[in-house]
Amino acid sequence: MATPGPSATPDLQLVAQYVRSELGDILDKTPGPKDIVIQQELMTLLNHIASVKFLKSHEMDKLYRLAPQMRVPGYNRYYIVRPEIGSAYTISSHINKDMREGVRINYNIVFVPRNLACCDYILEREGVLGQVLIHEWNLYLIPLDEHILSLEIPDATQALYLHGDYTLLHSVAQSVLQLEVLYGGIKTFQAKGVLSCKISDLLGRLREAYCIKDEAWGSHDVSELIMIDRSVDLVTPLCSQMTYEGMLDDTLGICNGFIHVTKATTGRLTDTKVLVNSTDPVFKLIRGLLFSKAPIVLSRLTRELKGEYDSGKGAREISDLKAFVSQLPELKKKHESLSTHLRVSEKIVTQKKVEDFKRQLGYERAILECQDATGPIIEYIEECIQRQVTSLLPIRLLCLLSLTSGGIKSKYYQSMKLQYLQSYGYNHLSTFYTLEQLGLLRERTGDQLSYQSSFKQFNKALRLVPKYASSEEMEKVTDMSYVFGGAYLPLGCMAVKSVIENGNWKAMEDISKMWKGPTVSPSGTSAAPVGVKKKEKGAKSSNQGRRTIIVYFVGGCTFSEINALQYLGQELNCRIVVATTNIISATTLLECLVNSN
């Protein structure tokens, strides 16, 4: 389990403590030894909340992974699941099987975060509702790291934007309330986008329902909450990520804060799951760096480590040796972490095929520049389709092109679609409807003007894709564009920056009238501009007085954006905590859309 670094205030581990004790209470409701059967996707999440030791202290016998067919011996059983129909069916089949065999067991179902009537319905229909005790474990945000909170709902983006399933909005609102309970009331609330505004409305309702008044809060550890819809900036998550952390997610996939490292990569006997967050001393240093710069730091660390080991060899005095030995566990940890990351980055390099990747980045940049001539880009996408490298790449580029240029010309669009079907199979027919529905793809027919994209306007006004005289200059950028190697300033993060600096969304809205969705800003009082605060802080220069801002992405955010916002936090001398419904990458976002059939 992750142990927090002491530096961060407010400490996000409070959230974990809070939900952990709630789980403890639920487990204590049935005394005696018990088995816990947990849904696969919640298993890794549990690592962030409760250790096996904690569960054992609440009389857990064994922890099982929920499977259709399984043997669980004990007489008290807890199922921990999301309120989904599938898991309700599985549990029902277990219970019915036990009943047929005449086994009597105390069943508990813990729904995370809440029970829904559809599950009751299944349990009732299968005739087991009377056999189970139902609990609700209000697990919302999970502190994945000292600056990341996530609901970890893997299909959040699709649920919200594709299926119109707003179940999550309630969870988001509840999670904000939970944060307020732990860290005190949040004075300033800014929202952008339809969903965020809905959540703002919901929050108001919940506060009224729980009779929470503004004065009721003692402390105010978080000064501001900025909530932003993913649909406000769909471009950024489709760009190839270039920071170490982002690249890791793009290629190996970071799942609930862990990466899965195969035995082929590590050279160990088995596959391992490695926690990648600030508790990893090496990862902490390189996560936010451009991938290309990571090897430099890694080799420096290797040299340092060697030096530290050598210092042991040179030790003569017993006391020196003693000191060295006491350092050994830490050195070993560092060593292990270093070797993992060296191997992992090696793996990424081979997987990415540098030359291809460079060429692809070139085209990506061309797309972001919003050039009028799209011929070569279309040709490149066609090549990708025909060479069938991956099914995602051509889709990703098509979506990017559509988003930046306000749609793809009908004749290209039809031909790309047909070629894609012929190349990857006609079952992808619905993929295109899905993408269109999500707003990622758009067919441009008829008159040009109505297809002006807001991205183009932002690009022009904010210089999202800066031009550089040379590649050296590009590498030395000192703004958030560094996460894309200086090639692109992520739009969503720029919006966040603007709202932090201006106290409202007006500056952004002035640039593009077409910018998606309504906004919520605190009426009357606008937050003090950061510039003023900065000067005050200059005198104190302590971390204590820094304000904490939570940026909440509804519908997911990428690691690159988290990296960029961390950078922004340093720039503005404030602490930025990123909260999100889920962490996405172009791969995870598109994968389930493309393979939905």
Added chain:
Amino acid sequence: DSGPDKDTTVDMAERAADIQASATADWNPLGEIYVKRYSNYELDWGINLADYLVAMSPFAGPLALMPKQRQTSMKSEITIYTLAGKKISTITWEGGRVIELGWTLSENLVCVLEDGSMIIYDIFGQFLYSRIIQREIQTSRVQECKFFSYTDKDKVFGGFAVMTCNTEFYIIVDIDKGKDEVRIKKLAALPDASSKPGCWAPLCKESTSVIVTVEDRVYLLSHLDATLYEINCGKKSATCWMEVAVSLNGKAVALIDREGYMWAGTTDFKSSDTEFDLQLKQKVARVQMQWGEMDYFVLVIDRIMFVKGLGKHWCKYPMNGPCCLLAEVDGVRILTNTACEFIHRVSTKSLNVLRIGVMEPGALLNDAYKEYEGDESHKADEFVRFIKDKLSIAVSQCIEAAGEEFVPKVQKSLLKSANFGKGFLGSEIQPDLVNAFVETCRELRVLNSVRLSKIGIPITLRQYRRLSSGVFVDRLIYHGLYHLALEICEFLKIPPSEGTVKVLRNWALKKVQDKSMSDAEVAQKIKKKLKDANVVVSYGEIARAAMDAKRLTLAADLLRNEIFAQDQVPLLLEMDSDSTALEKAVESGDPKLIHQVLRQLKLKLTTERYYQMLHFRPVAAALYCKVLKETDQEQLLRLYRQESLFVESGCMYFAQSFTARDTDIRKQRLFDAQKEFRDAQDIFATKAIEEHAKLTTEVVKLGLKETATLSEAVIWCVKNRQPRQAEQLRKDFKMTDHQYWWAMIRGLCDIGDYAELDRFSKQKKPPIGFEAFAEVCITHDNYREAAKYIPKAAFENRYHLYLRIQDYSKAADAAFQTRNIGGLDEVAIKAARTPEIVDLVRQMKAKLEGR
């Protein structure tokens, strides 16, 4: 903060003396202690208690009277009064013969009938429930019944016991919990079953049992067994006990026989502190006996009331008519034809201050104040100086003494003394003392207001504290004294959730039953009151009460004000406001609630109506679709079609055509899908599906698996040297040149037929450029072949292709020719290990930059 009443007139010293005199005038010495008889109310109700069954309830609760029935099943009436004789309600009685009336702890009236049934009413005479106590009793019939309440430390417990005609005993408890929760316990049989019991009484300790006497023998009947107790009494002749009384805490018992001989002691009958003979002239027919506190009990024999203290001490009061007694925690309530009285021991608290000649600091402070009031301030000063060190104690004693008093004037006088003393303490005063003062003032003000005869609850401060303010407010609510309850809540600063909210909630629940007002009036009144109080009271609950009272319009009106969707929506469903229910659920954004409504509606409505309902509510529809997707796809398809979502249904049919096992079903699904897309006027999809079907047959003919794509099929043909089939596919599916060329190149490279590839490249100018040839060769790691095509590629692309086949000098050359300095740099980095190249690049760069 001053006394209970603000009075500007200055009390004269004489008046104070009067007050003290009147405060102690009714004290009667009883050995070491004093008893005081105080009349709370004069009754002018024209009732002769001798003709009635009387039931009083503890903690100054209500009182029920019923004319004694001579025969079974006579029409009669039960009337409920306050202790001040004010009628609360009347119950018309047509049932069987009532043996006894009594009250439960929650102030519900219990009628125990001869036929073994019990009927429960609330104080307003509303029927709550009735039940047969136990089948056996129905046949044996009830002979006697006795109510009991047990109060000790923090436990309060009550019920009744019955004795049947065949001398069996039953204990009945938990009456307030409802009809089916009543607990009944049969006790062990009386060993002397043949002889008639003299007297009996329930006894509560760890468990409830009954003390029964048969002549001089005393039995204790518990659930398990009967125990005989020998009482060592000094009386010579054999006694025959005729009355027994047990104290409220179950620790003391008193017995008396026909000749007036008494024995009182512990309930284990081991030790006695009182044996006394009243030496009555004649045998008495009836004795009433109740314990006060542990050191005295009250008896009424004929027209005389005795108060019996410990040992030999006793005193008596004349009674001018019939009366009833009821034990309270701090005394005995006496009801007569003309008054409601209370007799109790004068507590030490009062003695400390008011007893004549006492030298306690409190008494001296009281004297000091009296002197001060009488303008004898030097005397006052002297008194105060005398108790200087004990001033805190003095103040505290005065406060405590005030709390014991019924008469506001006396209370006020004592509190003024306390306040006077407080003044001398100045800033050194302990906060506890200030609190006690303020608290007592508040409490007395509350008690005085409920003691007024129009309310009629003569509760003492000790009883009140024993009940706790919360329970007390509950009682007021139960009595319908909402206004008073509200004021008290505010005055005592009870938190809204336990006070105001509770009162208003109950008030509103009652109000909706008030048929004298129109729906609109009631609604308006409730809304105004709740709004003014600025508290959150569940409108849902009130609306439900209105619905139960069959006032649907009122319910609907009230429900509109509910802010908790959870409380609102289920009721809306019940009221058949389906559409509003769904709307409110959606508005609340609570998925749990939406699911709940959806499920209810699904069960309730026809499919058609249900779909209509969903039509305007995409949020709800989305949730329903999600459920259907996993449970009932056919239903989902029906919904899609109903909503003209042809693309959705088309995609779904199409998806099913891939998963269905049966070939016929697959074909059917494909056909269905095509139809849907045609309805959606989606030409592209219609054609795509057609092509898909065609392709499937073609690939199967070729011997490939069904899911093979067109590209895969063409490549397969190339690889298997079937150019004619490849050509055919190209024609059939109108493949573009680009597509076809890519497939050819990939196929040929896959099988390593580079000669054929070369030939193919020369057929005509490749539409995808020679770069493609080079690229594919490179991915197949064949740099030699790739090198053949690079010179034919466009100039600007050559250098990076050369780079990739690691021919650095050519790469440098190509970059130089296109004047690409960045390209040259790249070459230099790649070829860092070959000095010649690095050198070459440097020269080239110099040349380019030089010009």
